[in-house]
Amino acid sequence: MPKLRQNIVTGDWVIIAPERAQRPFEFISREKVLRPSKKDCLFERRNLSRAKIPFLPVKARDVYVIPNKYPAFVTTNKINLEGGQLYNSTESEGYHEVVIFKDHNKYPAKLTTAHLAEIIDVYRQRYLIHIKDPVVKYVLIIHNHGTAAGASIYHPHSQIFASPIIPNSVRRILQGAKAYYHQHRKCAYCEIIRHEQKEKIRLLKKNRYFTAFCPFASRFPFEMRIVPQKHQSNFEKITPAEVKGFAHILREILAKLDKGLKNPPYNFYIHTNAARQPENSFFHWHLEVVPRLGVWGGFELGGGFPIDVISPEKCANFLRKVRSG
Template identity: 25%
Template structure:
């Protein structure tokens, strides 16, 4: 059974898929993403593979109707982005730069392809890292969900961005960049085309965002130089996170693009990292107030944690051969 169920209280769609129960959990005797496996073969640098346990599928059946509750076809695509043939690399900062560029190029190509599919309203490209996050396979990989609807968090960002644009005649994200540039208090890293910073409104202890300096809506808007700069900024971010506590940082990364249907000239491509450790061995749990109200508490001072991130960035700058500067 695979279907979408609508929550009339929040306006969210819930993806339901019984096949997800069959996912393997950290197998030790084989890796389906390593070269030579049934799914991968040989001679590749990056791969986009179908998720064997998908929430969405373009051939999803039409669910039986309900008298009150609303259901819909779980139509879409779930894919795995295998980022390297090397099983033992721990994170994106360990990839050679040219390999990181190939990963970004795959994100761009997937965006280009799925934008042309009339069934896809929104593309979520994301990355989970670490056992604490719930990653079931340790080989470096990301994922994408091509959704037939716009998810709630993206809808909220779009609506607030639209309201701000109508009121101020400027992009909300561009204004955030301006504010951060003027103070530099929370900027961690900057290269020619991207800025990495801890947001003023951070929810997670070492949360980091990446904004392009140029006002663009999609990964497909980026030119070759910007693609290389984004690869550099991604590695600066992950390297900093893996240095801040002198251990590998578990996190979730999400790429926010504009929806595929409609005109979103007021919106701005951006990437967000949600690291879940507040200290070594101490997890920032999304508990009562967060789960119950979606309102976050921040158990520190963001600017103090930003200073720690700045120092961590400086420590890894030379190792990563970063093209920009740690602020």
């Protein structure tokens, strides 16, 4: 029987309707992966150098960062709000960068923990640079894996968007977390971690620094979340030891997803506090993994009402049994 579940932070409802897809193996990816040659890859370092693409400063051996060729945000040094009788618009001021992995064929699930830790630290380095610009109000770090998840270039890479506005979806999360704290005098994410560790049925993995689980009100099949064990609002405050712990648990759950569902397309992204905001008692930065295993229909799009066709409990049970190797 379908059930309604509510996200305690956003207040959003989802429908868990497991009768529509009973078995996890129904979600095994059938996406055909086209592997262009390394020689012709646009993101190979030697090809970028030949094209005179500028490399942005990072302290890393096996990761490099470049400006996006087709940016969503650009540096114009001006923001003019153009208000009319009905609509508003302004320059899309900000930064849009590509974080490129060294190996042409090794995506996050196939990387060593050390290499993934280096990538995460590059995220942190670039984040700290962008928030120095007062124009930047929010920095969103994302990774698209597979064409169905929006990866237009095969070579593994992440993207960093430094925006002059806080995205509405992020604003709702921040406001929801604040409202929960004011009502209960507790951080919603700290409560979720405690509950998931106690119940264990949606728990995937935990280490000294992080907990990974399938959310109670999952919007998508095999949706996963990684949350720091200690209360921490700002991703950029992550310590070197925490970077290693984060890399270890991220690689572990992505490797399980990769092996269990045969390299499915997915997105992951980091939700953190707004730029230059101090640590607070209500928000907890986290990473979300969203596999792209289906297409939203009119009900989901029109009602903003996701239907998840397999329960997070069943997903977590399946993934726990997968040996990540």
